[in-house]
Amino acid sequence: MTPTPCFSLAIARREASSSPVAGLREVPDNRRMTYTLRDLKDQVIVITGATAGMGAATAKELVEQGAKVVLNARNEERLQGIVAELGDANAVYVAGDCSDPDVSRAIAKAALDKFGTIDAVVPNAGIGMYGSILDYSDDEVNRMMRTNYEGTVHIIRACLPTMIAKKAGDIVIVSSVAGFRGGGDESIYAGTKHAQVGLAGGLDRELREKGIRVALVCPAGTETEFAIGAGRTAGTPVLASFLRSEDIAFQITTILKQPRSVRTHIWTLWSINQQS
Secondary structure, three states: OOOOOEEEEOOEEEOOOOOOOOOEEEOOHHHOEEEEOOOOOOOEEEEEOOOOHHHHHHHHHHHHOOOEEEEEEOOHHHHHHHHHHHOOOOEEEEEOOOOOHHHHHHHHHHHHHHHOOOOEEEOOOOOOOOOOOOOOOHHHHHHHHHHHHHHHHHHHHHHHHHHHHHOOEEEEEEOOHHHOOOOOOOHHHHHHHHHHHHHHHHHHHHHHHHOEEEEEEEEOOEOOOOOEOOOEOOOOHHHHHOEOHHHHHHHHHHHHHOOOOOOOOEEEEOOOOOOO
16 A cells, blocks of 8 residues: 555646647656655654554554654553564654644653654544434543644644754544534544644644645545444444545645645545445
8 A cells, every 4th residue: 555656747738739639748758747755764753543543553563664753642561562463663652642732742741762763743533423412421521622622733833843943744533524514423423533634734834834734634434443332333334434544644644745836725525435
């Protein structure tokens, strides 16, 4: 799933009386442009929600690309396992809830202590609960709102000063297509995703001139542990028609590899079997 390092763009110029396509002719080979993707070797990338699903798949893909990753989630045992798999030279972790500003600052500090810098942050931690707005307890609702929105805000705030100082960096927020159109069984969840969309738009306008790109990755339903026991049931046949975590990992990696002269702001994604 590793993207090809470069590809050629055949450029056509408009000119009178030429090829079978009126007014167009292909530029000779010596006039072709090469579009070179960025090398992620030794780039330091912070990922929250990193022990399963999209976060774990992204961490593995980025390390395969030569990057270093700084991982966060609540489950320390799982974090230890994924760092052991990726190798201590390539990964470090901080366990805890990234919606706590102190935890997010500890994650950024771990990145600087271990690898010396931060090149990108991928706020991916998220919780989903399907059903009515009345179906869950106050504590459950507050935990979802804090994780999905405050966790995004605080990890960005913690990592951003390093990127501003370098005048370069990437913020790739993992949101959802629910951030644009929420279903009738996900109103609170969709509200948190709408909040991420609004945050990303403002950040893009704030940070572009500082050399920092802000992207939203917005997948449809993905076959992960997400919302299992809170509206989804493991093994339900419909899950087989969903996106895979590797699909989202590919999106994130591709966005990071784009030349710094361009930026992707919103990337939505459905499987071929899902209705948009």
